Amino acid sequence: MIDKVFSLCMWAAATVVLCMFSWLIADVLIQGIPALSWEFLSSEPLRSGREGGVLPIIVSTALILVVALGVAVPLGLGGAIWLAEFANKESRLFSVIRMTLDMLAGVPSIVFGLFGYAFFCGFLQLGFSILSGGLTLACMILPILIRTTEAGLAMVPNDWRKAGAALGMRKTTLIIQVLIPYSAPAITAGLLLSIGRATAETAALIFTSGYVDRMPESLSDSGRALSVHIYDLSMNVVGGDKAAYGSALVLIIIVVQINFSANLLSEVWLEKKVARR
Amino acid sequence: MIDKVFSLCMWAAATVVLCMFSWLIADVLIQGIPALSWEFLSSEPLRSGREGGVLPIIVSTALILVVALGVAVPLGLGGAIWLAEFANKESRLFSVIRMTLDMLAGVPSIVFGLFGYAFFCGFLQLGFSILSGGLTLACMILPILIRTTEAGLAMVPNDWRKAGAALGMRKTTLIIQVLIPYSAPAITAGLLLSIGRATAETAALIFTSGYVDRMPESLSDSGRALSVHIYDLSMNVVGGDKAAYGSALVLIIIVVQINFSANLLSEVWLEKKVARR
Amino acid sequence: MNKPRPFEGKTYTLGSIEKGEHCCEAVPHFSIRDLSVSYHGEVVLSDVSLDVYKGCITALIGPSGCGKSSFLSVLNRLSDLIPGEHVSGNITFEGQDILTNNIDVRALRTNIGMIFQKPNPFPLSIYKNLLLPLKEHGVRDKKIQAEKIQQALESVGLWDEVKGRLDSSALALSGGQQQRLCIARALILEPSVLLMDEPCSALDPISSGIVEDMIQKLAGKYTIIIVTHNLAQARRIANYAAFFWMQESVGQLIEFGRCQPLFDSPQNSLTAAYVSGAKG
């Protein structure tokens, strides 16, 4: 009985969630599809984005993402591994880092934007550039990656650590070959959430990768991210709504694509290595 | 040797992360502490926030958070449990929900803002209100909660599911008493990341809980969140920098407080229940 | 047809038993017919047919990997939980077909206790490991709970060892202690059937003796199916024995019968080789 009730509640929860989300997605689809066309994807924006397309913006977004993930994923995995497997959990340093990370997860993106502006654009002389934007994003998503990876590692049964140690295996090998692959569900979750956060970010990018909607020629060019474009179209451009929806749809398609590949990659690289019963 | 090198790399990664973050935190601290005082915490903003304090804004932020978490945590846990333990993983519905969630994680907050504006403020007639804001945030953080919880549950060894089933235990009991507590690290991570995301959110709140910096009298009043306040002070209010830093510091303190309590709660409620070797 | 079908044509219900404290009538509790089990399409156990008699102790013996654990997992439908496991055939338990979809699986499992080959106590305190199933099945009175828990722990000889640390983690127990805790956990619900997958494998002779005594006390009231590699033990406690063997990497039931005759005058040459040749 209780199982039934609980199951019903779960169903209800899932349904509510699904309904709300369907509304959102349907909204974006219905309003976005008319704006979407091959031309929209392959041309430059005109009249403040009200007309034309989003090609340079897609390119900038992709580059920013590549920089952000390229920096954050190794750092994040490394940091998490250190925290979970090497750090002395009683030590002061550990709790300071832990606290710092949790704090950072709650820092508003505008603060990250101002920080990125001061540090990357100013102090490191990178100026408004895709690099600055990507690095700032990397800082933002690091806490997500670290937290989730760490949680995953914390849940791996100790048995295999013992088995590995007893075989005289390097901790490194054990971590790479067994612990990380076994933690794949958590790491994948962290990865997807990070990608989501990075593609959705606006405020931090306005100050770092900037507003230029030209096609970027290198990583040191300024480039407008899709989220910034959408923000601008809906906040500042009268009559930009249609294009905003079109861009939102493009963004969502990109996210789905990336998630799909990320899922696939993590399956191939990580989960397929471990065989669960 | 390799272990040493790897260990060194980990150390390096952790150090880089820590340095970057120290810079950010130090920046906020150095510039924020002078602005911070008892008066700042206990009075209303004056001169567009350049003077006075942030009391109503703290209250609004807290209320928005309560609404968001109050809605998202049960829904998120419920949804995740359904996905991980009840849903047929081969079914079409499952993959649709899965995809939808991943998509939502990548929807820019401005789109959530516009959606919230259309759906909660408009369609549900809630107007600019803390309720609208909280519900919009709930939609935003649901994917985080669901993904991380689900990953946690996926990592629980099957042994206990078998043990529970063999004892004729309800799936519900098993989930509540064993699986969820054992997944505590992942769930806590999701919770903290959600709280972080919720407190840091700006764009979605401008359109839903609004800009009014009066003390809210009920959940249907409009109320300005701290992140919105910070954004406004640094973007639109000439000479608002000092107060912006002060507010950022307040926000960070709040986040740390919440994280601290969340960690504690999750330890008491969840982890303490399970005894790990 | 290549594989032997040991009971083809003739009845294998062997009349009243000779061993065991209680005299069991040969009333089938489980009637298993043509049972096959496969994992991801690979058959690991095929065409098993036998009756498990009410109140009797049936020992399953056979080499590693021949499908004994798989066989047990079917009897309480635990096979549902194992991804890729597919079961075909027919099992009647107390007059009910248990391989159909519309039976109350939870009631079935409550009625059938199981002890796993690898001890799997919950990651909770020792006390909670026993409390959880009790509460689940409606024992709300704290005093009765405490009594039952003490009883269960005593019956497996664990009470004295853990009474001082009932609140510490069950995962911090030694291997044998975990094993006994799991036995106590299965017993506490007083099921009518016990499926025991090598309950004494991790136990020292003393604990093993306690468990054996307990099993023999339960016989008559409980139907017990026990997988054991200890042939001497099987001989000591079981009324019936079933011998599984692998042929072309598919597990099969080779011989089933009263325990003593099966050990002393096996019909099948494989059985004979196994019960004699192997080092006990």
Next chain:
Amino acid sequence: MNKPRPFEGKTYTLGSIEKGEHCCEAVPHFSIRDLSVSYHGEVVLSDVSLDVYKGCITALIGPSGCGKSSFLSVLNRLSDLIPGEHVSGNITFEGQDILTNNIDVRALRTNIGMIFQKPNPFPLSIYKNLLLPLKEHGVRDKKIQAEKIQQALESVGLWDEVKGRLDSSALALSGGQQQRLCIARALILEPSVLLMDEPCSALDPISSGIVEDMIQKLAGKYTIIIVTHNLAQARRIANYAAFFWMQESVGQLIEFGRCQPLFDSPQNSLTAAYVSGAKG
């Protein structure tokens, strides 16, 4: 002083052994003195002193929870990994103190193979379970790898059962198969010491026989410490036996000596009771 100190004053090195294929000289490989183990401050094993002889098989026997597994975990410093475990005393292995901080733990562990009480194969394929330690210790040649893996699997009698599915998950093996895989995994590195925590507990008589034969073949070359609850087995294969017992819930070494005398004419009344009274 309440607790007995069995070896007080007198030497307990018992001269050349009588059993075992190879004749072992009584050269201590491990010298353990005053070893105590505690978990979170609770002492579970106290004041153990004994010598483990090179090339000999030493059996550890004793009731559940008396600290046998804890004792083994100290010998290869696996105790480092168990939160809350604290070790005091002195252990010399090949002339080196292994309880100090500055030894090369990895080299030590490579030299000492361990088989756990609960089989714990990695959640990888069967092949990878064996490949991982091989690669780790520098065997890069694919052909040699394949050979060694086949050899190891054959030596535990698993090759025929799994040769067709080396790429499937080790977690999908039966209990006994997992156990044997873990033994193969420990053997593949050819350590000089083997710590075996009930290696045959989940094994049927045939597999158990194979493992026993293997152990006896290894004796002389390898120093083997085996925890077993099967006293007959201990008697069959061991050169030395150590009997642990719990007194006031603290494990202690009661008697240590050559295997046969310990079983046939035990010095201590507890030992006598254990080796005779308990049901084998």
Next chain:
Amino acid sequence: AQGNDDNRLVITGSSTVAPLMSEIAKRFERQHPGTRVDVQTGGSSRGIADARSGRADIGMASRAKKSSEFELLFHTVALDGIAIIVNKNNPLNTLTDEQIRLVFTGDIGNWKVLGGSDRAITVVNKAEGRSTLELFLQYMKLKNSEVAASIIIGDNQQGIKTVAGNEHAIGYVSIGAAEFEAGYGTPIKLLPMGGVAASVDSVKNRRFPLARPLNLVTKQDPVGLVKKFIAFAQSDSVHDLITDNYFVAIPAQTVAENGLGGGQAK
């Protein structure tokens, strides 16, 4: 939507105007107890859209009326000027309109041509859609596509930070903000336009050529509370608030006389 309520106003729109209007609203509430004025933000285009759809009682726009918005009524509350700024270390002190034009089109790419040091000019342009950009382009008779921007920014603060941090940059931002920052030592310099010093005062005198109105927008002729509020926002009694937000107040009678609401500030 919430305008049905008799003593409740919802105002949405320009984020530039929002902080000022929020202060005005508070004073208004104090003078009219029992009323509630909720100021929301979201950008000029949202203000116009909400006023049009009736979601808000009043919209806010930081620019003049466009011909496509013929059915709406604009009520000017204050003025804001736009100043050309360069880094404080830039030796140049004036530039003609034509020079500025050529710099922004990229025809002049080096400060040396204008008599400065031999360094490439960094042109800081505003993002498309911004009212300041539109005003600037209109004044300079430029199309946005003709501007060869090195950096594109979104907001005043960002523009000021960029020019303060780059010695060779040139940009344009709100006069009030620039004056305030320059006054607090931020290394920027405001260049005069058409010979008129860039200052809040010259905007107030109506002598400064590059200025924009900050408007309240309604769908119909204001009545009731809306009317009361707009009158209050245009009255002398909020001039201190306007000045405090670094905008330029307009004497009340001017508004009434000129019907400045719909017109260009120029």
